[in-house]
Amino acid sequence: MNEIMPNKRRESKKAIIIAGAQKVFSTKGFLNVTMQDIIDACGISRGGIYLYFRATDDIFFETITQRSVRQFDDIREAVKNEPSFDQLIRVYLGEHKNRLINHINGAPSLLRAMYEYSFTHHADCDKRLKQKQTNATKATVRAILDLGVKQNKVTCHDTKIIADNFMLLIEGMSIVALTGTLTAQQIDDQFHMFMQQLS
Incomplete structure (x- = not known):
């Protein structure tokens, strides 16, 4: 039970990052996007984002992977x-x-x-x-x-x-x-x- 809640919170926070990043990538393309752009869009601290992703490349890859599935x-x-x-x-x-x-x-x-x-x-x-x-x-x-x-x-x-x-x-x-x-x-x-x- 204790493991389920942190996993749900983790997935929820990851979804917030992806949703914010998708908006940024949709308006600025890929090459012009910085981690700061994504931080500003999703309202999660730099340290918070780096718990889930190392770079904009990783965030974009995950964004496209999820989009491809749906x-x-x-x-x-x-x-x-x-x-x-x-x-x-x-x-x-x-x-x-x-x-x-x-x-x-x-x-x-x-x-x-x-x-x-x-x-x-x-x-x-x-x-x-x-x-x-x-x-x-x-x-x-x-x-x-x-x-x-x-x-x-x-x-x-x-x-x-x-x-x-x-x-x-x-x-x-x-x-x-x-x-x-x-x-x-x-x-x-x-x-x-x-x-x-x-x-």
Whole structure:
């Protein structure tokens, strides 16, 4: 019983640090963030933060790891209930579009921070994290497409290749969004072309 309470307190404090850090990374990117920025955002002393993390790199890694676990949870859960493919794919593409548009419009977004981290960190654990994110996105797309095949809405049965194509499409649009030159119309056009290859 005595061990459970300290563990709960520890996890609670860690969650506060991660939540504060995510806000900072979403507004400043990764490269411009200091430990002081995170201390200010979460209201925990420098010594308190160093009990949990050694550097901003460690905090960002944990932030992205937790985000990767939760991202598109609702979609993956929805697939299990076999909803309408047409409705589910619209919701999924809409979530991607909103994420890209939010970044273009200057809303807080982890997009810039994620690419800055990816381009500057090449340790095996970093590569595994990026691969895990990629695999999760592909698995989500493939589950949706398999549902479409089951409902006779997707006639191309090689859902693995289509999921790979979608991943490359999203990565490409994300990079263009970072330059500020991606438009809502371009996103719609690309998603329209993606939907055309399904039949």
